[in-house]
Amino acid sequence: MTLVGLAVGAVLAAVAIFIPWLPEPASREAGLIDNAYWLVTIICVAVFAVVAGVSVYAVWKFRAPPGDLEDGSPIHGHTGLEIAWTAIPIVLVLAIAIYSGVALAQAEDAPDDSRVIEISAQQFAWRFTYPGVEAQGQALSSGELVMQVDEPVEFQITSKDVIHSFWVPEFRMKQDAVQGITTRTVVTPTKLGTFPVICTELCGLGHPTMRAQARVVTAAGFERWVQEQRRLAAEGASAGGKELFTQQCGSCHVLADAGTQGEVGPNLDEGLQGQDEAFIRESILDPDAMIAEGFQPGVMPNNFGDSLSEEQISSLVEYLVEQTGGGG
Ligand code: CUA
Numbered sequence: 001m002t003l004v005g006l007a008v009g010a011v012l013a014a015v016a017i018f019i020p021w022l023p024e025p026a027s028r029e030a031g032l033i034d035n036a037y038w039l040v041t042i043i044c045v046a047v048f049a050v051v052a053g054v055s056v057y058a059v060w061k062f063r064a065p066p067g068d069l070e071d072g073s074p075i076h077g078h079t080g081l082e083i084a085w086t087a088i089p090i091v092l093v094l095a096i097a098i099y100s101g102v103a104l105a106q107a108e109d110a111p112d113d114s115r116v117i118e119i120s121a122q123q124f125a126w127r128f129t130y131p132g133v134e135a136q137g138q139a140l141s142s143g144e145l146v147m148q149v150d151e152p153v154e155f156q157i158t159s160k161d162v163i164h165s166f167w168v169p170e171f172r173m174k175q176d177a178v179q180g181i182t183t184r185t186v187v188t189p190t191k192l193g194t195f196p197v198i199c200t201e202l203c204g205l206g207h208p209t210m211r212a213q214a215r216v217v218t219a220a221g222f223e224r225w226v227q228e229q230r231r232l233a234a235e236g237a238s239a240g241g242k243e244l245f246t247q248q249c250g251s252c253h254v255l256a257d258a259g260t261q262g263e264v265g266p267n268l269d270e271g272l273q274g275q276d277e278a279f280i281r282e283s284i285l286d287p288d289a290m291i292a293e294g295f296q297p298g299v300m301p302n303n304f305g306d307s308l309s310e311e312q313i314s315s316l317v318e319y320l321v322e323q324t325g326g327g328g
Pocket of ligand 1 (some may be wrong): 121123124163164165199200201202203204206207208324
């Protein structure tokens with residue numbers, strides 16, 4: 001039994017030590033988090049080794065000889081031992097708590113010149129907004145997270161619906177997105193490259209698909225990206241409601257005025273009659289709020305609020321209001 005135990009222990013120790021469980025760190029804060037992780041791991045391994053070692057020794061040393069059916073000799077408490085097994089865990093747990101508290105405070109201490117990026121989570125997409133970076137009269141906003149290398153970023157995070165959790169494994173810092181409050185975390189990327197943004201809170205059927213891309217670029221690369229986003233925003237804003245409808249909605253909806261023939265969703269020549277602006281807006285942004293008879297929820301994408309700008313949605317709504325036969 002001891003040999004088997006030793007062999008299994010050696011294999012598992014090799015697995016623990018030699019497999020790179022954590023991706024290469026790519027932020028200034030990652031070191032603090034990794035140190036906390038390894039501190040806890042080492043303490044756990046040591047405690048486990050002591051408990052398992054004593055158990056194995058006791059089984060080997062004190063086992064009853066064959067044929068011995070007597071009770072063991074009665075034992076009463078051992079004050080010294082009891083003090084030891086109370087005091088040692090207290091010291092270990094306090095060490096973990098104090099180290100983690102200090103590490104977290106250091107990691108989340110944003111320098112005054114940090115860039116603020118707002119994160120909005122929604123089933124099942126991420127939206128990143130850059131206050132102070134203007135595009136078409138509003139703050140630049142993107143489905144991709146673009147950061148400048150070595151520039152500290154304070155993320156201000158919220159959710160439009162259920163609880164999500166923002167995490168880029170290479171950055172280590174992780175923070176919940178909760179509706180109604182704004183949580184924060186700080187990341188200073190130190191490596192150029194592309195990393196996955198992952199939702200780490202089970203948030204519904206689409207949870208495993210709730211991913212985005214974090215791209216860390218140079219200062220010049222960031223400036224180029226901002227210019228490109230501004231150009232795209234300007235192009236998108238000039239497209240009229242009818243063009244937008246044809247591009248975005250036509251493959252699923254019939255609408256005679258736009259000449260579209262899609263039959264996946266409701267026929268809008270009929271469905272729009274007598275409807276008002278509020279209904280149209282809700283149907284675009286939150287299509288499952290009200291399902292037309294004979295259709296299934298979850299078919300129409302529920303991320304138009306993210307993929308289209310506010311201007312685009314407004315011109316789309318305006319165009320569709322014109323198609324309601326004067327009901328709006
Ligand atoms: Cu959002 Cu899981």
